[in-house]
Amino acid sequence: MNTTPDLPDDLKDLIDDYLADRLDEAGMMRLEDRLRAGAEARRYFVAYCRLHTDLHLEMRARRVGERALRAIGEAAPPRRRLFASFPVKIAAAAAVLLAVGVAWWLISRPAPAEAPEVAWLVNAQDCRWAEDTPPAGPMRAGSVLRVERGLAEIQFRSGARVVLEGPAALELLSANGARLLRGKLSARVPEPAVGFEVLSPRGKVVDLGTEFGVAVGDDGATDVRVFVGQVKASAGGDPVSLKANQSAHLDGDGVTLRPDGDGGFVRAIVPPPVIVPRVLKLDFRRPVAGSLQDRAGRGTGLTHRLPGTGRRLAASDDNLLLDTDAGQLSLTTTNSDINHQFHMGSGEYLGVRLADLGFTGPEDFAVTVAIPKIPALKRVGQFGLYAGTKSDRNIRGGVISKKEPGQYTQFLVNNNGGLDTDVHFVGLSSVGDDLRLTLKRADGKYTLTVANETTGGSTTLAIRHPDFLDRETDLYVGLFGANTMSEERKTLVIKEVQVTVWTATPAR
């Protein structure tokens, strides 16, 4: 059972190179051929890959385990080399304090009354301070500023300016230095203040004429990011120089360079933009000139089809019927499927172009539609909402007909290149229910909510974020209906469509 076969060295090398992603196309073909040719080779491959996977899991488990042990201050006798190094002792002490819950005491030590004034508050935004540190007047050395949330900007006597991002605690040490006990700050240091120091539980950052950020986690581990200029970072050992756009991690192991990433520091307090929603609401009570036309040539109010769809549909679309008396639009489904791009030319995917509502790329938006008394589509028949740039680059969701007659389940799925990915299903609706569907992008993340007004339930579904849409500046949103994989067409009644774009204009 355990007799793993041995293989020629060149084949083993190919497998090692494969795992390290070091094979070119020719190498891949050689490896594929060898694996196809022999069951022995495949058995070895499976066992060796198992080792690779297990190593990931094992080493991560060890790392987490060690960190946890360190945090509860009971690290198994540390190796002597490490124990001798200064930050570990600090870390151990800090960990013990944390463990017994008196770290707050360290933070809230009263400042000596005669301490010199070293800094003052210059700006604050949405800032909530911990109760016992009212930020009034000049601040003395030894005092601790504790921001529970929001931003506070502090100017040091030396000229250095710090933006503190809550939750954070900063101890003022001198006119040109402070200790970040927890949280995040960014510092801008003008010429006369060069040498500005930020200490942390795990080390020290000394400015050499620069702009930089420091973040201290709950365990004291510290991250440093240089935006402009240069700093020296140390964690017990020799200081390490960091230049613009470099980042480093300071912990018990010393200073470790980190891959790029801005670390999400707030570098300046900018007045918040004014968010102005721009709304298009269609109630289908009157024809709208210049929009997509129903079978009688009346404008429905919807202006754009999802690019790549509907090419073969007539300008006065036979599948649409506007009923201004009832205030509704009927949409008869066609047999199409975004997945595999089946019959996109006759697919009904219609809505608006967000740019018409002021969308330029970063804005959040939402599209809502009310569909009463949903009809029975055959299995995998589906209707709902979409957002995207074209038929094979979008996110869509709604309800899809299940195997059980008359039952629908809610779904949301990405499509980038024609094939559906990341699909998720949840919930259940029945034929005849009244639904209200909302596809929304909030804080850049997409969700689909189906409110079932018949049963009173509401379910919101999110899937892997469609990052392929993140940088798009020209998005289309709208609704769709498809009797996928069936020729049995049904008619949906659309009662109300609303599209909102939350546009931002900078505050004055």
Add this chain to the structure above:
Amino acid sequence: MDTELRERRKAEFAERLREAQSRLFGYIHSLVRDLDDADDLFQQTTLILWNKFDDFDASRSFLSWACGVARLEVCNFLRSRGRQRLYFSDDLNLLLAEAQDETTHDETEERRTALAGCVEKLRQRDRELLDECYGREGGMAEVAGRHGRSSQSVHNSLRRIRRSLFECIRRTLDQRSRPRLIG
């Protein structure tokens, strides 16, 4: 009654998944070689497996059924991902699923246990390199950069360590199974 049946099905599914999950995850990881991608695909696959559990033929191997579903998910994923990386063709993925099915859950578990012991026996320096390459985010190039080594040289060290671990696991399992293999 209906809910009772459903609960029973759920328990049955959970039982089968528990038995197959580490091999299923290993299968996916061996094809995509990225832990995060493997995580996502594994999650997606299990969801589909549960949704389709009614179609599962209990006389067949659950693992091979699961690998089949995973294969399609991997295939979709690769198509959506473009060609940033080179991947195997689908027919080979099928053969590898069969090879995966030849292993047992117990063997997989034994391998993992043996690995923990074998890592302990490594030289300190080797263990540290493993920790850097496997225990943290970030690529080998980064590790190489940190140590002022070429990534080829880090790769060679890793290969040597992996092979010695592989050998060590083999010896451990052989010793453990020998008494049982009499005859």
